[in-house]
Amino acid sequence: MNILNDTEQLPVIPVDSTDLYNVELEYLEDELSNSLSEQVNEVLNKTDDNISPKVNNKMRILLITAVGLIAVLACLILLIVTESGRKVFYKAASNYIYDSVNKESNSMQESTENQNQTTDGEDTIENGIDNDNTDYKYRHESYVNNYLVIGIEEFGNAKNTDTMILVSINTKDRTIKLTSFLRDIYIESLGKKKLNAFYSEGGPEYLVNILESxxxxxxxxxxxxxxxxxxYIIDRLGGITIELGxxxxxxxxxxxxxxxxxxxxVVPGINQLNGxxxxxxCRIRKVKTLGGANDDYGRTLRxxxxxxxxxxxxxxxxIFKLLPIMKECLGYVNTNLEKGQxxxxxxxxxxxxxxxxxNFRIPVDGLFEAPKKYNxxxxxxxxxxxxxxxELYKFIYLDTDYEAEEALKKYNN
Structure with missing residues (x-):
């Protein structure tokens, strides 16, 4: 029998998602606890009264231990196969990582939060470009997050960014996209310098700001x-497999x-390289890569x-092998990422x-010049x-030519 007619609807009661999450976890814990309790009692009640008390106690201990192991396995299964369980895992893992890395102040995040509070918003662009992301100063989409990985070359007191790779996590096509920015990129608007000069002048956040703008x-x-x-990180991981020309x-x-x-x-072909x-x-520039790339283009490809x-x-x-490795390796990483990130x-x-x-690279072939001297x-x-x-928008955000052009118009204003 249908209780509701076609026009009736049950009242919608707003519930905070955190409350639903906690309720679901409590439900799972209660169900697991009740189930295990019933199993223990059932098994113990069936113990033969004719068995000696000493043997009986040993059986009880074994049974309780076995049920305890089952409980642990059940908890692990819940962590893996349920959404709530996996959320517990993500939170625990993020805490573990956050406690292991060298943390730096995140004024970038504070700037974004302030910007979100003060920006009054603009009209969104058609074709899905930047829809409902108008509070950001530069291009941002809900299905992409960008993180800059910086490799630092230190000689004496000098610190240069030998490596600048943007890591973009895209949930639309389910890929991680790596974009290398070549260190000799000329930045005219900020003192006519090469890109790798900015880290030594103002640190990582200054470099990030230069790339953003x-x-x-x-x-x-x-x-x-x-x-x-x-x-050290490569060695602790046990080396990596690389094919050499x-x-x-x-x-x-x-x-x-x-x-x-x-x-x-090392030999031509497959090698297991240590750190x-x-x-x-990674530092080779003078010979071609396997595939033919040369100079700094080959180096960033490597x-x-x-x-x-x-x-x-x-x-x-x-995961059990990775945890101790991660604990040691993360101590060598400096980051401004927060636990939630x-x-x-x-x-x-x-x-x-x-x-x-x-993989991708900036500059794109055919879209730059390389004079011996410029300004x-x-x-x-x-x-x-x-x-x-x-081209960067097309790679990271999966834009068409038209979408990339329209997005650039917006952020150039």
Whole structure:
């Protein structure tokens, strides 16, 4: 019998999502506790009265231990297969990561929060561009989060950004996208300098601000690591698998890019590189990569290949093996990410089953010039900036040509 007719509706009672989450967890805990209690009582009540008290007690202990193990397994299953359980895992894991890394102040997040409070909003652009994200100063979409990874080369008191890779997590096509920004990119609007000069002048947040304002994209946070720490992280992970071309292998074995001579023994083809070898591989500029890229373009391609290899290595490890490794490695990483951001990254990647990485580079082939000298700067990369931004939008946000052009118009205003 249908209690409601076609026009009747049950009243909608607003419930906070946090309350629903807590209620569901309490329900699962109660159900599990009641079920286990019933099983224990049932088994213990069936114990044979004719068995001696000593044997009887041993049986009871064994039975209770077995049921306890079942309880642990049941809890693990709940954590894995239920949404509430997985949320508990994400929160615990994010706390673990946050407590392990070297934390830096997040004035970027405070700036975004203040901006969200003071911006009165603009009309959204058609075709799904930036819909309901008008509070951000630069391009931001709900299905993409951008994080800058910075590799720092330290010689004496000098600190230069040898590596600048934007990591974009896209839930629309379920990929992680790596975009290398070449260090010789010419930035005319801020003192006519190369991109790698800004970190040493103002630190990581200054570099992030330069990238945001130049390429009209919102960056949610950053993580940085220096070369020495990079070696340790690769070693602690057990090395990474990289395929080398003949020229690369020969070059690494006779030059000092691999700083420890005893490790200059790589071969053409598949290699298991340790930290010292992987760092040397990332720094090569003078010979072509496997596939033909040369100079700084080949170097940044190698860096992205190393990140891919690290990602694949982590995917192949069990969580129980990874936890102690992560604890040690994360101590070498500096970041301004908050606990909630780390939790969101974990949840986004796992819930969306993101296991694919795509690679990109700025500047794009054919959209820049490389003069020997430009406005007093030696060997800069002078970009056709608008066209490079549009290609970046197409890669990160999956724009069509029209959507990228319309978005750029908005953020250039």
């Amino acid at each position: 130049t390429f009209k994209i919102h960056i949610d946070g950053y993580a940085s690591v220096n070369f020495e720490s990079f070696e 003949k020229e690369e292998a020969e070059y690494l074995n006779k030059k000092n890019y691999i700083s420890n001579p005893i490790y200059r023994n 010292n070898q992987a760092l040397g591989y 860096q992205r290949r190393v990140l891919n290899a690290v990602f694949e290595k982590y995917k192949s490890q069990s 780390i939790e969101k990254i974990l949840e986004t990647v796992i819930e969306n089953k993101i296991t694919t990485m795509n 007093g700067v030696k060997y800069p990369l002078v970009l056709d900036l608008e066209k490079n931004i549009m």
